[in-house]
Amino acid sequence: MGDRDRDRVRTDARAALLAPPAWLVAGLRPKKAPVPWAAAARASVAMAVPIVVGLATDKPAYGALVSMGALTGVIGDTADAYRMRVFNIALPQFFGAVGVTLGTLVYGEGWLAVGILTLIALVSGMISSIGAVASVSGLLLLLNAVVGAGLQMPDPWWKAPLLLSLGGLFVLALSLLAWPLRGRVPERGAVAATYGAAADLLAAAGTPAYETRRQAVTQALNHAYDLVLARRAHDHGRRSSLVRLLAQLNVVIPLVEAAPAAHLHGSPLPDAIPAAVRELAATVAAGRGGGDPTLELPAPATPSQRAVDVALRYASAVVHNADADPPATGDDPLGRPAALRIRARRATRDVLLSEASWRYGLRLALCIGLAQSLVSLIPVPRSYWVALTITFVLKPDFGSVFSRAVLRALGTAAGVVVGAAVLAEVPRGWWDVAVMAVLAPLIPALSVKGYAFQTAAITPVILLLSDILNHQGFDLVVPRLLDSLIGCGIALIAGYLLWPESWHTRIGDRLADAVDDAADYVSYAFGTAGEGDGGGGGADRAERVRRRRRIYRDLSLVRSEFQRALTEPPPTGRRAAAWWPLVVAVERVVDATTAARVRVNHGAPPPAPAEVAAIERQLRGMAEGVRSSTTLTQVRAELTGDETGVLAPLRQEVTAARAITSPGRHRAT
Template identity: 75%
Template sequence: MSTERTEHIPSGRPRHRPPAPPAWLLKGLRPSTAPIPWAAAARAGIAMAAPLAVGFALNEPEYGALVSMGALSGVIGDTADAYRMRVLNIAVPQLFGAVGVALGTLVYGHGWLAVGALTLIALVSGMISSIGTVASVSGLLLLLNAVVGAGLPLPQPWWTAPLLLSAGGLFVLLLTLLGWPLRGRQPERAAVAATYRALADALDAAGGPDYDERRRQVTHALNQAYDLVLGRRARVHGRSPALVRMLAQLNVVIPLVEAAPAMHLRGRPLPPEIPAAVRDLAQAVEEGRTGKPVLDLPAPHTPAERALDAALQHAAAIVHVPEPDLHNIDDRLGKPAALTVRARRAVRDMMLSGASWRYGLRLALCIGLAQTLVSVVPVERSYWVALTVTFVLKPDFGSVFSRAVLRALGTAAGLVIAAAVLAEVPRGWWDVPVMVVLGALIPAFSAKGYAFQTAAITPVILLLSDLLNHQGFDLIRPRLLDSLIGCAITLIAGYLLWPESWHTRIGHRLADTVDDAARYVERAFGTHPDTDAGRQAARTARLQARRRIYREMSGVRNEFQRALTEPPPTGVRAAAWWPLVVAVERIVDATTAARVRVNHGAEAPADEEVAIVISDLRALAEGVRRVRTPTQLRPAALPPGDEASVLAPVRQELAAARAIAADDDH
């Protein structure tokens, strides 16, 4: 069907408008509103240009280019906030990158042996990329550097290139760590303060139409803060007073977050003193302020108001305490396992994961086809084909289809910049100031989107390739052709041949979340031991279940955003799930509010009502798991219940979710 639109004018003759670009493409080309990371841009410019200057000074420009290539991988991987995480994000991938370029160098010029080796490396790279962020970057560098080593004549002996590339990455790490003595704990502290501010915004919006979006922002801020603080704690031996204090300040946010849905269900705004008090706590966290807190809050009357008041009083006391108890920290979410234990679990899960094998095989197939093609058909400097395949199939950048299109557009834009540089700038020392500018553009453009990142990286790689190959302007045309070939291989062998690429997994992930909601209801209102230890264990299990649900919902939203960038019909089918996604979020909020009300004086629901809600949630999950779109659901009638029960809002949200499916069905 044509996207051409007509507009009737007074004469009655239709006026045709030109076809508009599809929405999924416009979404990828629209720059993000994320701020430009100026400090990262300055570091990138220095890290990329300094090795070139040293190389020219020593009359070894090829060595300088290789160090700059290593610095490029460090710049791409420097995405974390906390310094300890940045060490992992930069240093660990450098080890994999060194192994990759060493393996690539060893098979350089060996024809079909190189094809087989790169295909096997692609399988390993794809599988380890599914473990997590650091593993994803490590898998990327393993394959990218192997492709470069197998496609370019690098300095000998074989260990020279790995050493130089690693030096570039470690140089980026050194520049990154210069600020650690001055602001070592600042990222974690800022993340905790941001959680309080996000919560204050949600409380401001309670009772109004903006609450749901503000609550999602709280979930995102809470996830980020726990990732930073718990990630750091796992690497700190013993008890650090500063770390314990930050963890305590973060833990006491949880009761406030739990009380927010109960206040929202009242349907009217909160007194302004409450959000103001939470913002003052955020300021105290950021400044490290201690002393006796002064709170001027309205008197609570209902169970929900009592819950919020008690949580706020407790949070104020913990935030302002000067010396937390190092041995009695309220570790609500449980102690994280040691890094070695988590690493073993990650490897085991990867080996047993069908999704991990499928992605690895998909990447291996595309790389194998790319290398086979350039081995059979003479393609000038053919390593760029496999590089394109690797970047497009990167698993955490969104839709494969849209990435392929955006990669082609970004490469074309980058080639325009590269053409101007190679045509107008003399080779030699002039490359140094040019690289300062081009290197700084990488973090700045990466914050704006994938196509913009590609446009920034392309001229950098071409300029460094020219220092190794001395082809000058002749690099431009082959690079565009190679990029188009790589995108075509990815679209055919990495997208069209895999039916799972055509379907969204929102329904499956949403069904898992509804199952988690059923478990949460069971833990929130089920019978628990009467001992203090039993009650504490039940509370910890309930909090862990709740955090898991909200993390799952964040994953569902990410999957939803990814699916929207797919072309029709996948993107259209994804949009159909959105009302049900919101409905499930409201079910979880209503359950949390019910538990908070019971904790502060409301009557607990009957066991029969709890069993009905749990059964209905599981039935909804099973129905969502079976269908491809919500329109295929056949919801059954919800049994009547006590409207005065604390679970009445949960049953109402369940009825709303069923009504969504029923409305879609007609």
């Protein structure tokens, strides 16, 4: 090697050493997402108008509190469907009002305040595990309690919760202005988008793009069902337009089931098939119906093409039928989820008996207790910002605690620079209105780009509102940065490094459960339960659809868990990257199972029970191996069977998945 080559090697090594870690680069890379212009406009109006009213009435502090309440509404203004916006904004505002009331009552009470906030943190953490709306509600319960306990509120005690709630309700009112004109457009758009995703999936059959398209279909289905079923819970008619929309959504499932069979066949489908599905998407989006469902399609030549042809003609008939009833799904024959009291009872039981719920609640309570104890013993300016930082960093559904702590510190530093310029150069008074009208829209615009960007957008807004309340000007900048760094440090040490929760517990068990679900799916698809009606329609087919949807939803959650783990430093990130191929392999196993079942439904000979049992045993052993972090030592037999049989592709996928958990592979992790 010459001197030039050695110099180049040294230069490359030095550059690699100085380069930021991959997990940090991934966190700082802005996501590709469209800017929510409507939400940005609502944020500008909702947060600037209260300041106008406050200045006009000579009550600027009141206007700042209303604007602070509007800030929480802006953060929660993410739902597409109007009815979901009511839940996403109004319910958290109620919990926020309770939180600020409790915080106000213990303001200046020393260790009593520490104990009360720690208890609120426990409750907040536990209810956050119920779902997305409950998570935001738990967040606001704790956030507002911390603010009420750390910031002197106007008397009497009810004034602060009223003002904060007015801000959130103002955001809600703005977000619902178009409801009378566009009441069902979001749901219809979600169903149409699902048809569009299914068309892309069929167009990608037999090509390398299939995997990505299938993930997009899963996300589109999950989103559409969440929107439609949430509204269906309050719709009791058999002939409403929502019933028809649910029927149109349900008949996408046979198309999605037929796609794996077409993909495994290896040859692309005729262009007329995805084009026909896109025409159905346009029909759904326009709300049309009652037209001609006849399709001009090429004659199918294989069982997989026959499956696509039958599913497409069935979907066309339902889309153009104004009186279609939805196939049975969920908890109710008409497609409605269970009654609210039943779901509330289930959620309460899950919270009280869930180990994960208690584990997160205790972790959040520990960190909040430490933060409040620290600021009680050591004078810290604006000390409530420490607990606020911990609350945001430790949110269970917001991503990796480690990466969020680092990204919040970086985002706060960037936001402080902007906030310092505002506090130093912009005179207080009516100029605050113009500044807020410019800064507020950046919150929804940058939130979709990533957590660091959201933090950078929120920080100058918080500084401006704090200055209106306290008139401390530039003196707020350093405490804001210092308190955020202290909060990030407590979250990193007590909520991450010292917390007895391993990577395997957070990810391995969920992946193992998904493998077990795949084994159940194989057994049901080809066992006696799956043969009751020849694999066709009826209860058995509906049960298979439910199982398949549940598996893919679970795998989507597993993907999210892995993506969070990938943003953490070694060894967690390295282990997650090593196990990632198994997630993909399990998805392919489910696809191959569905494809085989579809082929049997359309004329292929069914597999032998012994062959199905052998595949199921392999999957059970694989799940046990993932759970115990050991290799598959008890299941070593090779899968055998007819190489031309219907399960041949499934055996290949199971063999490939088993290779990922082989002894050599595991030692490499």
